[in-house]
Amino acid sequence: DQPAVIKKVLVLFPSEGWSAPSHRAVYNGMKAVFDKSPRQDVIMMGDILDVSFATKETEQQRLADFFRSKYEREKIDVVIPVTRTPLEFILRYQNIMFPGIPIVFCFFQQAQNHKW
16 A cells, blocks of 8 residues: 555635635535545645735735745645635636646535535
8 A cells, every 4th residue: 555645625715704604514525525535635725715805906916926925835736716706816816826736616506505
């Protein structure tokens, strides 16, 4: 047996962050799946990407720079934006924030939340 390969996953939520039960459910669901993986260890990190205050281009660039500096030493393997707002921001500033790191989009319909 070879030692487990450790992968780091960054899940980015919109401004509601953990206050939205659906966001907690999404994160916990991902974690449950990754925890069952026999082939590798996954370290999940969650953060809030609140773009609501960054209305000007310079503010958006500063926010992108902030996330780059916050996570550049973490060696992130994949970024998962939850909902459209973080996705659009990351795609616009991916070369600044997470250059060369794959982006996997996670979306859910609000009407489906009652089934969780």
